[in-house]
């Protein structure tokens with residue numbers, strides 16, 4: 001039997017050959033890039049890649065090696081594409097993105113819509129971002145807010161997207177896909193939940209507690225201690241508070257913020273019942289124009305992927321190869337396609353950066369239905 005040293009020497013010789021061949025292959029791919037630039041051809045040719053994968057698998061013997069050689073060539077061709085996108089970028093033929101860069105947002109006389117009623121956390125987020133003199137109105141649902149900007153009755157909408165303890169506001173993710181509206185800003189607001197009821201309500205008189213599902217989730221530890229209370233979801237925490245005022249019923253209470261409790265004349269029965277003491281929610285500012293601030297530093301996109309092994313891995317490699325820092329990934333089921341998912345990715349960068357354009361070009365060719373949700 002050969003010694004380990006001898007076998008390693010043999011591997012070194014083989015690897016030298018692979019390395020030389022890799023460089024030679026990439027050199028040819030540069031030529032392919034030049035050809036494609038000249039002739040306006042797409043970088044990604046899935047048919048050619050599938051033929052190649054089948055051909056190389058044919059040439060090796062065991063199932064293990066068939067799988068291995070496919071993986072190796074998937075990687076090689078993915079590298080080849082990235083080199084080609086880079087050449088396209090250097091030649092300035094990446095194409096223009098349909099977003100217009102602005103020095104600042106047009107906030108003059110802007111009308112802003114938020115979901116809920118007076119006292120909603122969405123309203124507090126709006127006041128934080130736009131200032132207290134902002135012209136505004138409120139609507140019953142997130143969908144109504146999206147429609148208001150799409151049809152132009154409002155210029156901006158403020159929507160919650162994610163909570164530090166309860167996670168994503170999934171409905172808002174889905175609406176971002178459905179509507180031609182784009183994120184232009186974000187703001188983070190600390191959220192403190194109170195348990196509030198009309199005068200005379202006590203912890204022992206309560207049978208039902210009302211709030212937005214996020215409000216119920218963010219106070220689940222406290223609510224679990226009162227397991228007999230029925231938890232009822234309503235569209236907004238401030239709507240729950242308003243309902244308490246309207247019903248005047250001591251068998252029910254609302255999870256809402258202090259301002260809403262005050263506004264609707266409720267007593268606070270328990271303060272700061274949120275599970276996490278630093279509970280906070282990130283809100284996005286959405287508009288109907290494809291614009292971004294020139295100093296924007298975060299990009300949100302979403303895409304579907306072919307239902308094949310390795311496809312997410314290959315798509316995410318565009319971030320790695322362009323040195324882009326991915327800060328978040330979420331997935332949501334694709335409507336009408338059971339067990340298929342749409343991915344939402346946030347990463348650092350500006351749409352004017354070459355690295356960003358390069359990554360988006362690659363993602364656009366290789367993913368299904370890529371949508372840029374905004375740069376802010």
Ligand SMILES: C=C(O[C@@H]1C=C(C(=O)O)C=C[C@H]1O)C(=O)O
Nearest residue numbers: 032043044045048049077080081
């Ligand atoms: C090199 C090409 O570009 C891409 C990369 C391929 C490869 O590395 O073999 C194959 C198909 C294309 O997706 C080509 O079109 O031939």
